[in-house]
Amino acid sequence: MSLDDVLSRIDADLPEALDRLKQLMRIPSISTDPAYTADVDRAADWLVDDLRSLGVEAGKRPTRGHPMVVGHGTGEGRHLLFYGHYDVQPVDPLDLWHRDPFDPEIQETPKGRVIRGRGACDDKGQLMTFVEACRAWKAVHGALPGRISFFFEGEEESGSPSLLPFLDAHADELRADLALICDTGLFDGETPAITTMLRGLLGEEVTITGPDKDLHSGSYGGIAMNPIRVLGRIVASLHDATGRVTVPGFYDGVAELADEIAAQWAGLGFDEAGFLGEVGLADKAGEAGRSGLEMVWSRPTCEVNGISGGYAGDGFKTVLPSKASAKISFRLVGTQDPHAIRDSFRAMVRGLVPADCTVEFTDHGASPASVMATDDPAFEAARVALSDEWPRPAAFVGCGGSIPVAGYFKTMLGMDSMLIGFGRDDDQIHSPNEKYDLESFHKGIRSWARILAALT
């Protein structure tokens, strides 16, 4: 099989590939808004038809929400499952868009040509990089390069309510040797990345009740315990002076970076000062002695995402409130056990609450980190393939946020995911005027062709 022929075919077919992407982008498949239900369905149909044109046995699968699209190629060898999502974010505020979000256009910009419109990057453009690579392969060789299945979701932007039940009901059908997911970004414009560490997330809401009603701070100030004072003590005790999280046992399961990964990250030349400077900060807030990339990719964190209590309006009100609450989240790495940490956190908080005050906890989810088995040679092979396409070598990177589907693939199907994507920081996904660089689209398709050549 000649990869060069496939790459040439991709180059020649780029205008048609962009036309196909535009067709898909013109369908306003906003999953969260019931007004667009028929459009979401239409996007699923479009993909089924497109997969069938590649010789893939594809169908639309009903769920209690929007349909899944599942297709299976007929090849042999290592079984790869490609995941993407065909639904998009809402477009509000519409008046900030410079043109109809569902009338995509190729535009010249100072940084190069882009395709502009909702879903250009997230995730229609990214999804189609893989489909187009398969199409080119099929055009050149008459068949896909190996055993490839396709799994497209229509509810990713609305919380994936049907994903878990669907994976559960179709585990045997969907389980492959490796999942490929195209919903992430480049490290920078020149450096591709394979995300192999996804932080987990534990969300807790803590509500402290002091007096059983709001009081006047003149009448009761001094004698009655103020729940904001209790909450302040809790918040202040979450980190020690070196930035470490103080929850007992929190660091159980947190390993040091492997030397190889540490070397790759060092080679990325991450601009810590620039990264912080872009948001108006200068100093790293995490654990002393850790690099910035460790702080956002491979170290666990504790953040207070919201705090409230008493009077927060204009002016001043001398209230001594009955309640105060905080939403606190932990980003987890390695093999940290979210349930053990929840228990330890709650015990620690209870220890800080005076006897005559009460604390209530609300569970806002608990998912462990996903760490891919990068000792599978497929990961190194994909890294080399990506490095061949882009100016700088690819790296195995972490992801500060969570990509739930990768976690579900791991926990429910026992399947690792290789997260490879070509988005950029300025793609404005979820915002007005979303775009995808034509370079991302073009080199993305070429990257997948190289990876397929390496893995099949």
Next chain:
Amino acid sequence: MSLDDVLSRIDADLPEALDRLKQLMRIPSISTDPAYTADVDRAADWLVDDLRSLGVEAGKRPTRGHPMVVGHGTGEGRHLLFYGHYDVQPVDPLDLWHRDPFDPEIQETPKGRVIRGRGACDDKGQLMTFVEACRAWKAVHGALPGRISFFFEGEEESGSPSLLPFLDAHADELRADLALICDTGLFDGETPAITTMLRGLLGEEVTITGPDKDLHSGSYGGIAMNPIRVLGRIVASLHDATGRVTVPGFYDGVAELADEIAAQWAGLGFDEAGFLGEVGLADKAGEAGRSGLEMVWSRPTCEVNGISGGYAGDGFKTVLPSKASAKISFRLVGTQDPHAIRDSFRAMVRGLVPADCTVEFTDHGASPASVMATDDPAFEAARVALSDEWPRPAAFVGCGGSIPVAGYFKTMLGMDSMLIGFGRDDDQIHSPNEKYDLESFHKGIRSWARILAALT
């Protein structure tokens, strides 16, 4: 002059006195709502007429808001200035009232007879206790008992915007030897009180800015400083483990209670457990080793009245917010200097803010405590007079909240105030179904007659 004749006259005239109070209560003098401006004015006219019927040279004085009523009697000797306010709180929510708030009625209750309606206690009923005492004196003796001036405000329930300019413009006219203010309560149903210590109030709002925009806690959690973390540290550092406020120099000017006052307070039999139990608490939150009455009357405090930052709605949002803020107030006693404490507080807070975060302060007012010169024999004379009227001896007490007019009298006119009132905890002032016990009204009038006999 025979006090007994005056007291008998008060007893005989009670039905008429109640009728007069009802007349005043029927005027809906809600000062904060412009729809009632003419009514506020009408209440002022009613008082001017009533004072004139006592031989007092009285008039309505314009301000930029509602008028003041000022009247001067013609007697000799110690000059007393009586202050009350004739405006009332709004009546919302109207559907919680059992009858028209401005159609007052005498009602039987399990605890005795009450007059029910807006302003029954705050402050029309209280104000009229003094006026009726003067009326009885005049009826018996043909003249008021001494040199008495009257000063009625129509904006107390809407922040007293005209009070300071009016005091400033009429300082010489209003300055007396002593002010009498009837806008406070009994210690309990059997024990009258003269409020001689009013805590001051310093209000500060602290806003911490970390990143210059809201961030995703997945992408930035760990590396970017979270302003809620900074604010939590500030809140937690305001008190030490013994409940003392940690602002440097905070306790400068805070004296121990005089032995005599301490003995009076001990004799009040304050039910700390009951006081806290009514609001669902069991343990005193103030400085270790202090009594409950000290905590609310004579010790300074620091309370967080409001805190906010990040996402406080339903569910969870993994935001790392740009800003977090807290409204913090200090109740001040003795000769604590609010401006020095503000400076010290701000310096302490600045020391807790990381170099790349910023802090902004908003000034929400600073007023020192008022401590009356109870070594003036008039205070002890009034205390004895009150003790003669009620079942248990009167005490010099403190007030946790602030009564701004007493502070202004002190700072602007150099005049001490004797705060004596007959309200009870269950009068529901500012709430639906406000009432005033007929016992408070009747014994209140008799109390003022006794005090006037003692002071003139």
